[in-house]
Amino acid sequence: GIIMYSEKVMDHFSNPRNVGEIENASGVGTVGNAKCGDIMRIYLDIDQDGVIKDCKFKTFGCGAAVATSSMATELVMGMHINEALKVTNKAVMDALDGLPPVKVHCSLLAEEAIHAALWDYAQKHNIIIEGLEQPKTDIGEEEVEEEY
Numbered sequence: 001g002i003i004m005y006s007e008k009v010m011d012h013f014s015n016p017r018n019v020g021e022i023e024n025a026s027g028v029g030t031v032g033n034a035k036c037g038d039i040m041r042i043y044l045d046i047d048q049d050g051v052i053k054d055c056k057f058k059t060f061g062c063g064a065a066v067a068t069s070s071m072a073t074e075l076v077m078g079m080h081i082n083e084a085l086k087v088t089n090k091a092v093m094d095a096l097d098g099l100p101p102v103k104v105h106c107s108l109l110a111e112e113a114i115h116a117a118l119w120d121y122a123q124k125h126n127i128i129i130e131g132l133e134q135p136k137t138d139i140g141e142e143e144v145e146e147e148y
């Protein structure tokens with residue numbers, strides 16, 4: 001059948017925010033979705049106070065993955081890393097007025113990619129971010145050939 005998307009999902013899919021890369025990013029996270037094989041990479045620029053100054057993403061993924069990443073980058077921008085850690089895929093879906101049930105797994109990519117980027121940041125700076133665990137879906141520096 002036809003999958004119905006909210007207007008916000010369509011908007012973020014047609015006009016995704018913050019697509020691209022950040023050179024010398026404070027943290028980079030690349031994750032794969034075990035269910036479909038789609039891939040997402042998120043770049044974070046974090047200042048000395050732990051505030052996210054910039055956030056960009058690239059994905060080789062479906063429309064729902066594009067829309068959730070776009071929304072996730074908007075949500076975490078300007079947040080402290082401790083707050084950004086609490087941005088769940090549910091929060092991102094709520095901000096998009098929901099996703100069809102068969103597309104909920106797509107929203108996990110954004111949450112996991114943010115966690116992977118925060119993990120990378122913590123590793124590089126030798127700090128521990130309370131409540132953050134090493135993302136299991138992190139596929140590291142593996143080259144992502146196709147990009148959004």
Ligand code: FES
Binds near residue numbers: 036105107
């Ligand atoms: Fe793979 Fe949506 S189908 S992320």
